Amino acid sequence: MxxxxxxxxxxxxxxxxxxxxxxxxxxxxxxxxxxxxxxxxRETYQRPAEALGLLYDATLCIGCKACVAACKRANDNPPEFSTTDKLWDTPLDTSGYTFNIIKMYRSGTMATKDDEENGYAFMKTSCMHCADPSCVSACPVTAMTKDVTTGIVAYDPEACVGCRYCVVACPFGIPKYQYDSPTGKIGKCELCRHRYKDGHYSACAEVCPTGATLYGRTSDLLVEAKRRLALTPGSVTTYPRGNLSGGPQQSYEGKVGNYKQHVYGETEYGGTQVLKLSAVDFAKVGMPYLPPKSSASTSxxxxxxxxxxxxxxxxxxxxLTYVAKRNVHHEDDEAPPAEPPGREES
Known part of the structure; x- marks a missing residue:
């Protein structure tokens, strides 16, 4: 049938x-x-006039990692081990307990510093303190905020709900979640803002022996970065150390590196408050290519x-209402079930 x-x-x-x-x-x-x-x-937000930040010059960095140790000490962060002996703090990347790290570029024989071919170079990795930060835009509870005066991107653990939207949103992969914490927290560089009241500034810049990491107003740091780019490679110049925008000036004379003619962070992602100089292509030392428009303004x-x-x-x-009504069948609209065929009587 x-x-x-x-x-x-x-x-x-x-x-x-x-x-x-x-x-x-x-x-x-x-x-x-x-x-x-x-x-x-919405347009991309700009850096505040008094924005604070860092200038990292990779040609001056010697890879001593004094900045890494100082950052750990200033933020009371525990060591992280990547070797079995567990004798030294050896983090391989930023984490919920490591806010600043020095990475190394290697090529071929690694004979010459800051050469792309058969050379090596260093690159500092930490929060860039974007002018228009995606982590702040993505945070649903304002645990991530940007100071209107200093521009520092700060984190409030009391407001955080552990959603980790900031982790996903950051194009630099900086905010990291402390998965082993019973309460769950985000760890990231905040430019040592908790030390300002005592007359200190970012610990990484305070201890850097060569001035590879320099602290100050981003506007002053940008002027200094462009001054260096305009110099002749191999010539001798004076490099400031410590805090460029205040306090007693420290400096020393050194040779000018063969810089790539670009200040990373000047325009990337709408601009950042941490600026970088390098003699090796920025993509090769781990800095992503980013357009001048921030993702936060687009989203x-x-x-x-x-x-x-x-x-x-x-x-x-x-x-949803249309789909629901479309799939609702009333009993009156149902066709009656077919009668089973009867058995013929003999």
């Missing part, structure tokens, strides 16, 4: 007109909101467009 084929129920004209009207209204509203929001799209513009006036929630709710 053939199973009866069930006919598809036609949508009543009244309901069809209602659904088309809803979709048309939502579509027009979204289109109108998109036009208005596009005109008011927030999209969010405001879609959710302004609750248009997106209404559109989604309308779509």
């Amino acid at each position: 053939k199973t009866p084929v069930r006919k598809k129920r036609a949508v009543p004209d009244g309901r069809r007109r209602f659904l088309k009207g809803c979709l048309g209204t939502v579509g027009a509203a979204v289109a109108g909101a998109t036009v208005s929001e596009r005109a008011a799209a 927030e513009t999209i969010q405001h467009t879609l959710y302004g006036g609750l248009l997106m929630p209404f559109a989604v709710l309308g779509a």
Whole structure:
């Protein structure tokens, strides 16, 4: 016996007109909101006038890692071991307990420092303190904040809910979660802001013996970085050490490196407060290529467009309602079950 084929129920004209009207209204509203929001799209935030930061010059770095040890001491962070003997603090990357690390570029015979071919070079990795930080934009509870005066991207463990959105959002992979902590916290560089009240500044810059890491206002650091780029490689110049923007000046004379003619952080991602110089291509020493527009400005513009006036929630709710109604079958609309064939009487 053939199973009866069930006919598809036609949508009543009244309901069809209602659904088309809803979709048309939502579509027009979204289109109108998109036009208005596009005109008011959020621009990439700029660095505050008094923004504080660091200038790292890889040609001056000798890889001593005094900055790593000073950072651990200043932030009361425990050692991390990557060797079986566990005699020394040997972190391989930044983590919830290591906020600053020196990495090494190697090529071929490693005969000459700061040569891309058969050479080696160093690169400091820590929070870049972006002008328009994605971690701040992504944080749903304002555990990540950017100081309006200093521009320092700070973390508040009391506000943190452990969602780790900041970890995913950062293009530099800096915020790290302390997975072994019973309460769960994020660890990252905050430019030693807790030391300012005692007259100190970033520990990594305080202890650097060559001035490879220099502390100060980002505007002053940018001027110093461009001064170095304008010098002739191999010539002798004076390099400041410690705090460029305050306190007793420390300096020494040294030879100028063969810099790549670019200050990393001047425009990347809308600009950062940590600037870098290198004689080796930045991509080779682990610094990602980033456009001048921040992701935060793009994502927030999209969010405001879609959710302004609750248009997106209404559109989604309308779509879900339509799907739900479409799949609800009333008993009156059901076809009666077919009668089983009777047995013929003999």
